[in-house]
Amino acid sequence: MKKSTKWLTGSVAFVSLSLSGCGYLGFGDSITIGAKSFTEQYILSEMTYFILEDAGYQVRQVENLGSNVLRSALENGQVDITWEYTGTAIATYLNMDPITDPDEAYSTLQEVDPENGLHWMNVSEVNNTYALIMNRAEAEDLGISSLSDLATYVNDNPGELNMGTDAAFANRADGLPGLEQTYGFEFGSGNVDYMDAGLLYEALYNGELSVAMGYETDARIDDYDQVILEDDEVFFAPYNAAVSIRLDVFEENPEIEELLQPLADLLDSEIMRGLNYEVDIERQSVTLVAYNFLVEAGLIEEDE
Template identity: 45%
Template structure:
């Protein structure tokens, strides 16, 4: 009987040690640290936030996610230490938060915002190649028929007969100093007031697709450009500011967990305009789940097993 009890106790001890060992191993998987990932409230940001969260989790970090934030709220949360990292746009950082002049050159915009934000304890990691700036859009078939490939080409047609073409814009682009008025001044043309149609941003693409208007302002990486067979006219005079996506991280977090910076740089280096447009298309037009789209892209890139 004593031998039986000793055997049972030994087995229980081995089981307990194995459990402790298992817990220790599981715990070691979380020992890389905690990262709070934020994001703004539109499709592209939802995708970027989810990609970042999934990737860091798979690499052994404990991730808290705070998505669907307003732009200024996300920035304030990063500055206050409530967020550790989120994706921002060079033009937004430079002009909105740092109050610096418009910069249309992507590399110059990046270098300026990266340097200027050091004083705030924020590090702009690698600049991605996707540039979600404003864009002037037309239906692809119409643009080909008229031979319009650039905004200068469009200006020529408007100057010949401005009454033929309707232009759709949101209220922001219509009203801001560097919006429609400045664009027309830069390229030397003007839409008649009666031909400018103001509407919510979400309706711009549909109005163009349904031929209610001929030209519309939009955003260069929007998935509906692909989904609705639209074309972005070349900004050949470099009017629009650069809005390249960049992961921005608090300096103290980067010092404590430098691998996080390396992982996010890897993500940024793999993203370009066509990729972002396609990912947005899958969510906005095909209505695929954001989690699915984000994870599948990471797997396709060989970043996850």
């Protein structure tokens, strides 16, 4: 592989960027990729690195950033490009009401975010949105495959199922309260257990919970043989992964959109969950997972 730099040095890199007070664009064809501090973001950053490097760009990666820090880094020029989630941008950065139609969410960002110096492109079918999950065996045994099925079962069997959630999802309008209102049911306070989001999948697997909050692209869903209940009333806002790039960088390098489009066209939630699985469950290297996927997909050539 051509790549010689190592990832997971984002915190150090970001400190140096902050101290220098400037980004890397302007020093030839140099691009700085930003990423948040979880596996999916590392993989997306790594794949972007390989594609841009293969096209002749000098590429830096800045990883392990919090959402708001990454957004600020984009706006002030310390980062040039990142994979961001439409729902995060709309609700968290722009303080807009959630938009449940994915096309409308994406087009809204394309219309609004240029005011902040950012351009949106390369939207994918990766949707890292909230989900309610169950163990596959129990869901099949109870005949529950959708949130409407769940609502019917809870209403017909009050108090039988318990729900696991973190505190944020339990209290936000686009979380449990809004979901129960949309689907016309209620677990009841005595049937809701609160815990850290990272503990929910294992607690569900161990039978401590009947239903749990989860995220659609989390690898533990596959590892524990769990299922995502279909959001048949389309309550959850979409969190599609798309490229957010500084507007001036895009205007100077419009070919980046064409370079990344084949990747965006390939990716969806199932594929992303599988890539996350290779890293989180099988403990493979992020670099190798990203590189092998791109080679197998024909997006870059394998190094001899």
